[in-house]
Amino acid sequence: MKEIGVGILGFGTVGAGVAEGLLRNRKLMAERLGVDIVLKRIADVDITTDRGVRVDPDVLTTDAQAVIAAPDVRIIVETIGGTGVARTFVLAALNAGKAVVTANKKLLAEYGKEIFDTAKKNGVDIYFGASVGGGIPIIRSLREGLAGNEILQIHGILNGTCNYILTRMENEGKPFDEVLADAQKLGYAEANPSLDIDGFDTAHKACILSALAYGFQPALDQVQVEGIRNLSGLDVKYAADFGYRIKLLAVVARHDADIEVGVHPTLVPFSHMLASVNGVFNAAMVRGDLVGDTLFYGRGAGRLPTASTVVGDIGDIARNMAHGETRYARAVPEYGEGATKLRAPGDIVSRFYLRFMVADRAGSFGTLSTTLGRHGVSISAATQKDEDGGETGYVPVVVLTHPAPAKALDAALAEITEAGIVNESPVKLRML
Secondary structure, eight states, rough: OOEEEEEEEOSSSHHHHHHHHHHHHHHHHHHHSSSSSEEEEOOOOOOSSSSSOOOGGEEEOOOHHHHHHOTOOOEEEEEOOSSSSHHHHHHHHTTTTOOOEEEEHHHHHHOOOOHHHHHHHTTTEEEGGGGGTTTTHHHHIIITTTTTEEEEEEEOEEEEEEHHHHHHHHHOOOOOHHHHHHHHTTTOOOOSSSHHHTTHHHHHHHHHHHHHHHSOOGGGGSEEEEOTTTTTTTHHHHHHTTTEEEEEEEEEEEEEEEEEEEEEEEEEEETTTTGGOOEEEEEEEETTTEHHHHHEEESSHHHHHHHHHHHHHHHHHHHHHTTTTOHHHHHHHOOOOSSSSEGGGGGOOEEEEEEEEESTTEEEEHHHHHHHHTTTTEEEEEEEEEEEEEETEEEEEEEOOOSSSSSHHHHHHHHHHHHTTTSOOOOEEEEE
């Protein structure tokens, strides 16, 4: 049986999980794939800390370049993370003719074109199935199972930290800051949670999905990204009163020649399948022109779920090598240029949830509704949540709109704010 050697760069949570998977299931994979996948090297700056997996000490090294150069290593697995040395090592491996497997969404979102072009130039595979959704096979499905479909849209809950926070805010009525602190204590949120709660982790994944679905990956700084840091428990409660649950959604969709890519807290109807995705779980709903709606659900992070996808990618590459094939053209998106462009945020049409703190006096709501109507924004439902203005003299008014262009709504909200009938900026959330 042909033997294929693997080298892992980075022996942290995911790297240790990959090592565990390769060692535990080596015989099983050999039986299924017809090739013996052997863990040859692991490189990390720290090779003394116990990772909870037994490896031969001779496999461990602090020299990543030596792993890349090793003649018995044909597949390099990058689990370092970030865009510093990880980028350097991935490019070095590809240029050395080694196949690469990575779960590094930030690296692919920011340097994807350079990396994929390098893989193609050298005629080697690069697989990245765990970069979006951890253990969920969304990447593989877009690349293979749905290859015969025109992808109409993708909506994804792609960050477990945010989904955990939103679930508890709704179920327990706790404020954002309190739930975030609990998530940090439990290890679901980082000490510095900005990448997650401000939406950028989800945005990295949305960019990768856009590249796979449409051959178009926008620059991250051009993508509209809204996180959940400023989300009020009031809006979580009021959304539920209307039959909606708030989720942080990645949105990727085609609109003729334009591609929409964005991240937004979004009201999802209770009846929608994504509304039932709770806690740290992730899900992606893909709509194809032939298959209709498909849902991919599971754990989006964690040592073994992520390792499961990485090990699956290693197996695919090893099988390719055993048969003398390289399938980089299938694994790597062709980046579109020319007519395809990112849709401007103001041109996106959506339903919206709006919350105003409106002066508790006659005519205030009339001014509000007239202004929305003048800008072409039609109201589908509205309610005043507190008939007594209390000590402030302002009451919360919640409005749900029919579909409207975002730029028309923004113009209306600016006019309402200037009219002096609200005492704070209106809350605006998208609706699915």
